Amino acid sequence: MAQQDSSITTRAENYSAWYNDVIAQGDLLDDAPVRGCKVLKPHGFGIWENIQKFFDQRFKDTGHVNAYFPLFIPMSFLSKEAAHVEGFAMECALVTHHRLRTTKDEAGNVAVEPDPASQLEEPLVVRPTSETIIWHMYGRWIDSWRDLPILINQWANVVRWEMRTRPFLRTAEFLWQEGHTAHATEAEAVEETLKMLDIYAEVAETKLAVPVVKGRKSARERFAGAVETYTIEAMMQNGWALQAGTSHFLGQNFAKAFDVTFQTKEETRDYVWATSWGVSTRLVGAVIMTHSDDDGLVLPPEVAPIQVVLLPAGPPKVWGQVMPKIDEIAAGLKAAGIRVKVDDRDNVRSGAKFFEWERKGVPLRLEIGPRDMEQGQAFAKRRTGGDKFGIAFDGIVEAVQAELTTIQCELFERARAQREACTYRVDSRAEFVEKIETQPGFYLIPWGGDDADEEAVRDETRATLRCFPMEQEPCDGLTCPLTGKPAQEWAIFARAY
């Protein structure tokens, strides 16, 4: 039987072609007519919806509330915080007119162009992030210590005109959440920053089954306008690092830039302390790259839009015997909160359905045919491999739940083992330069360099300082193998997306 043109490039052959194939065959995205923009198709958006659900619940559990700030920001706002404007100016989309007018060419074809009479006095920036407009508003809302803290999150789209885009990992427009909090004290803001980092790590590991390293960014990699940036870093199957979420301690930088002060309990005036934190649809890319294989998408049950697909086996003419049972089981699974799809299309053969749902990463498939009816069981197959096996109708809901739990755990453990296997230490710069090329992964370095050293390493190796892990062994007395200077702190270096 000939393979259809639904084949997927293998990871060994070409990792980035594999990634694009997995996304196309998984029916997650489609190209939009605008460069760098993608349509999130239902199966792709469904993954994001599940991720949203986990975070939104936790944000609310920790006292945050959702709000929504506008897409458009007055251009002048961007320039109020010096580092911030440096970081984002290069990638901002602008709105300069508010009206079109129609024109006709010689052939009489109608076209449209900006109406020069409608040019805006001050262009509007399409938000690349919302710190500026939010701090403008916070200035109006904060008077005294009694107005603090403000713990607001927003789910939104942002636009960054990137030169190079990759599906999910970097697109011109993307979806995310951005939390923006305002506090009376530095300690409280720092605590908030770290609390949100913990939530990011917990969801990444327990829900997305993506192991992450919590860490602090170097000055070079810090968010534009932040005092400290914390990150969760994941490792993809090719050994590259992916920054999967960031939490920033903004100090009083934005409060000063937007002149946001409050009256303290002691009746003095002080600038407000701030944090911001975000995760984006990039997490969907992290899930895809962490778990998928050469047969296509593999999704952890917790984030899979469809967790179980149920389908009748045998020719449609015998389905009358099995469909009532399938519907009954589907109803039972749904009632238990399991996301089920019954695939009863009679114009697609069973074999074709198997491949389709495997390409789409559905964790568990159940087939029921006349033979299974006689034996009182469904025929099951895990997306993650192994032979088909029977699951008795009696107690099937519990059995399926147990299967999904097992799959979830296995995926996390597999990913963690993969990361451990690709985490290295080196004794010299020469060894590092050679190995980072041939053996991508996380390189644990007792780092002793400064900004300039960091940049030099990057220029030579294309590897960057991903983070200083929060969990640190002492490195007293060690010498940094990359700079020859005394080690100050353990750092992870890697190639990164």
Added chain:
RNA sequence: CGGGGUGUAGCGCAGUCUGGUAGCGCACCUGCUUUGGGAGCAGGGGGCCGUCAGUUCGAAUCUGACCACCCCGACCA
């Protein structure tokens, strides 16, 4: 913005050198037969050949300009 590549049916491509009625595979529609891992046969529908301007009796094909997208770099969640 540099270097490379590609624009022909929904998708993947041939045809372009050497100008002469628009092709193939998959997908789609109809019918029959099939059906526990990608069905077979027969019939059928679908095109401004990226855009504009040239050359020519005649252009997917030759010439020029432009546009778009993809890959590889520099920038980045």
